[in-house]
Amino acid sequence: MNEALFIESGGAHVCKHGEILCGDSLGVAPIDHGKLMVLSDGLGSGVKANILATLTTKIAMRLMERGLPLEEVVETLTDTLPECKVRKIAYSTFTLVKVMEDGSVYLAEFDNPPTFFLKRGYVSELKYRDRVIGTRKIREARVRVEAGDWLVTVSDGEIHAGIGGLLNLGWDWEKIAKFLETQVYDEVSAQKVAQILVDQAKQLYEGRPGDDTTVGVLKIRPKRFASFMIGPPVKREEDETVVNLFLSLPGRKIVSGGTTAGIVGKLLGKDVVVDLSTMTNKIPPTGKLEGIELVTEGVHTVNHALEILENITDIEELVGKRDGASKLAWEFLYADSISIFLGQAINPAHLNPNLPQEMGFKSRSIQAITNLLRERGKEVKLEIH
Numbered sequence: 001m002n003e004a005l006f007i008e009s010g011g012a013h014v015c016k017h018g019e020i021l022c023g024d025s026l027g028v029a030p031i032d033h034g035k036l037m038v039l040s041d042g043l044g045s046g047v048k049a050n051i052l053a054t055l056t057t058k059i060a061m062r063l064m065e066r067g068l069p070l071e072e073v074v075e076t077l078t079d080t081l082p083e084c085k086v087r088k089i090a091y092s093t094f095t096l097v098k099v100m101e102d103g104s105v106y107l108a109e110f111d112n113p114p115t116f117f118l119k120r121g122y123v124s125e126l127k128y129r130d131r132v133i134g135t136r137k138i139r140e141a142r143v144r145v146e147a148g149d150w151l152v153t154v155s156d157g158e159i160h161a162g163i164g165g166l167l168n169l170g171w172d173w174e175k176i177a178k179f180l181e182t183q184v185y186d187e188v189s190a191q192k193v194a195q196i197l198v199d200q201a202k203q204l205y206e207g208r209p210g211d212d213t214t215v216g217v218l219k220i221r222p223k224r225f226a227s228f229m230i231g232p233p234v235k236r237e238e239d240e241t242v243v244n245l246f247l248s249l250p251g252r253k254i255v256s257g258g259t260t261a262g263i264v265g266k267l268l269g270k271d272v273v274v275d276l277s278t279m280t281n282k283i284p285p286t287g288k289l290e291g292i293e294l295v296t297e298g299v300h301t302v303n304h305a306l307e308i309l310e311n312i313t314d315i316e317e318l319v320g321k322r323d324g325a326s327k328l329a330w331e332f333l334y335a336d337s338i339s340i341f342l343g344q345a346i347n348p349a350h351l352n353p354n355l356p357q358e359m360g361f362k363s364r365s366i367q368a369i370t371n372l373l374r375e376r377g378k379e380v381k382l383e384i385h
Contacts, residue, residue, distance in 0.1 A: 010190030023049025157213030225251025226335035231343030257298030
C-alpha cells in the first residue's frame with residue numbers, strides 16, 4: 001500500500017459487580033511492522049479467572065511475538081491451561097488479532113464473540129474458517145485493511161449486557177454492530193470508542209455488571225508525522241541547511257523559541273506575528289507563521305509542556321485549550337512519528353542570573369520529552385545541531 005498505515009489501539013474494561021479483579025485480560029504489543037492484540041476471558045470471575053486470563057494473554061503474546069505459528073501457540077495454551085472438570089470447557093478463551101502495516105490482518109478466535117470489522121463506517125462480514133488444533137476448535141480469518149477501517153473485539157460480558165434487566169436477551173452482537181456504526185469516525189480515537197462501548201454496557205447492566213466486560217479496539221489510519229525545531233544550530237552557517245531539512249520532512253511543523261522562529265521565518269520569507277490572545281499568567285503567547293502549524297516561546301513553554309505530558313492520560317483533555325504549552329503537548333501526542341531538531345547555540349538571555357534556573361535546562365527537558373513520548377509508543381528521532 002502506498003500510504004503509510006498506523007495501527008492505533010485502545011482498551012477498556014469493567015469488573016463484574018462485587019469483584020476487585022477483572023476476569024478478562026487485554027494485551028497489546030508492537031511487533032515488527034505491525035501490532036498484536038490478545039483478549040482473553042477467564043472462566044467465571046474473580047482472582048482465579050484473572051490469573052488464567054492473564055496467563056493466556058501473556059503466553060499467546062509472547063509466542064506470537066517470537067513468530068511461532070498458531071498451532072504451536074494453541075498447543076502450548078492447551079497443555080498449560082487446565083479444563084474445568086465439571087463443565088468440560090476451557091478455563092480461558094481468547095481472541096488474537098495481528099495487524100501489519102502493509103494492511104494484512106490475521107485473526108484467531110477460541111470461544112470468544114466474533115470480531116467486529118468496520119469498513120467505511122459499516123460492519124463488514126468476516127469470512128471465517130474453522131480449524132481443529134489439538135482438542136480446540138479455532139475460528140480464524142484473514143483480511144486486508146486500509147485507512148479508515150476498524151477492528152473491535154469484545155468479551156462476552158459486552159454481548160450479555162442487559163440480560164434480565166433493560167434488555168431481556170442482552171445487547172447481542174447485531175445490536176452492538178449497529179451501535180458501533182454510529183460511533184466510529186476519523187476524529188474519534190480507538191481509546192474513546194473502547195470506553196464508549198464499556199460505558200454503554202455498564203449502563204445496560206444498570207451499574208451492576210453481571211460479568212467482566214472488556215473491549216479492545218484497533219483503528220487503522222494514516223501515520224501522522226511531525227517535526228519540531230527548538231534552538232538554532234551551534235554553527236550559524238548551518239542554519240539554512242537545518243531549517244531546509246526541517247521543512248522538507250512530512251507532516252506538521254512546530255517551532256519553539258523566538259530566535260528559532262525568526263530564522264525559520266527569514267528562510268520562508270514570512271514574518272512571525274504574536275498572538276496575545278493565547279497568553280496566560282504562566283505561559284507566554286504563541287505566534288503565527290505561514291507554513292508552520294505552531295510557534296511557541298522556547299524553554300519556559302517547553303518545560304510546562306513536559307509537565308503536562310507527565311500528568312496527562314488522554315489527548316482529549318487538551319482539546320480546546322489555547323495556551324502554548326497545551327498546544328505543544330497536543331502536537332506531541334497527536335503525532336506517531338516525531339523528528340526533533342535540538343539546536344544548542346547559547347541564547348545570551350539565558351545566561352542572565354536573574355532568570356529562573358530552569359531556563360538552562362533546554363537539552364534536559366527535550367530529552368525528558370523524548371523519553372516520555374517513546375514510552376507512549378511514539379517513534380522519536382532526536383537530532384542535535
